Amino acid sequence: MPEKLHAYDTEVTWTGDLGTGTxxxxxxxxxxxxxxxxxxxxxxxxxxxxxGDPSRWNPEQLLVVSLSQCHMLSYLSLCSMNGVVVTGYTDRAHGTMAETADGGGHFTEVVLRPEVEVAEQGMTDKALALHGDAHRVCFIAGSVNFPVRHEPVVSVRGG
Incomplete structure (x- = not known):
């Protein structure tokens, strides 16, 4: 079966000319x-x-949050298909980037730390296991050349 292609069009507009350009x-x-x-x-x-301006998003944050979003959306989908009722989800992701001597740099890893709440105690093992599956099907994680780890915690609603 041929691959199904998706296209994403974005625009970045620089607004930082202070009168003398660069x-x-x-x-x-x-x-x-x-x-x-x-x-x-x-x-x-x-x-x-x-x-940069700390009150605005930077590309490095956007990369980390993109990985976090993709993992969450993949995970929630897998949970819904596998009988795991998720009632809460928060991820405090952390990315590490190393600068190189030539002025460049690269990410060395991103760690996702999802805190998941499920409806019943009997769902916790499956809820933990599905993070591995979510990682494998996450489009963004599959597109980067550095490790993306996850350290999930699962609790039961009201528990």
Missing amino acids: STYRAYDRAHEVSAAGPPPILGSADPGFR
């Missing part, structure tokens, strides 16, 4: 907008360590 490294702001047809724009900047 005449020097310190002469411009890293502000930009990320947009696509439909959702509201995301206000972006660079990481504060690279002269």
